[in-house]
Amino acid sequence: MDLTNIFMIAMVMVAIVLAVAEVLKKTFNINTQYMPITSVVIGIFVGFVFWPLADYPMYVMVISGFIAGLTASGTFDVLKAAKKEGEL
Numbered sequence: 852m853d854l855t856n857i858f859m860i861a862m863v864m865v866a867i868v869l870a871v872a873e874v875l876k877k878t879f880n881i882n883t884q885y886m887p888i889t890s891v892v893i894g895i896f897v898g899f900v901f902w903p904l905a906d907y908p909m910y911v912m913v914i915s916g917f918i919a920g921l922t923a924s925g926t927f928d929v930l931k932a933a934k935k936e937g938e939l
Contacts, residue, residue: 856907857915864901864919865926868894872923883931887924894920 872890875881881889898916902909 857911857918860901860905860907860912860915861918861922864894864897864916865922867897868916868919868923869926871897872927886927887921890924890927891917891920894918894923 868890871893872886875889875893876883876886894916895913896916897919898912898914899909901916902912905912907915
C-alpha cells in the first residue's frame with residue numbers, strides 16, 4: 852500500500868463529497884464558514900461507507916475520506932473566489 856492508492860481513492864470520493872456538501876448547504880442553509888469542516892466530516896463518512904466495498908483496511912478509507920474532504924473544501928473555496936471575481 853502506497854500513498855498513490857490513497858490519493859486515487861480520495862479523488863474518486865471528491866466528487867461525491869462536493870455533491871453531498873452542496874446539497875446539505877442548500878437544504879439546511881449552512882453558513883459558508885462552516886463548509887470546510889462539513890466537507891471533512893462528509894469525507895470521513897464517505898470513507899466509512901466505501902470501506903466494505905474496497906479491499907483496503909478501514910484506516911486507509913478514513914484517511915482517503917479525510918483527504919477527499921480537504922480537497923473538496925479547497926475546491927469549494929477556489930470556486931467561490933472565482934465566482935466573486937467574475938471568472939465563472
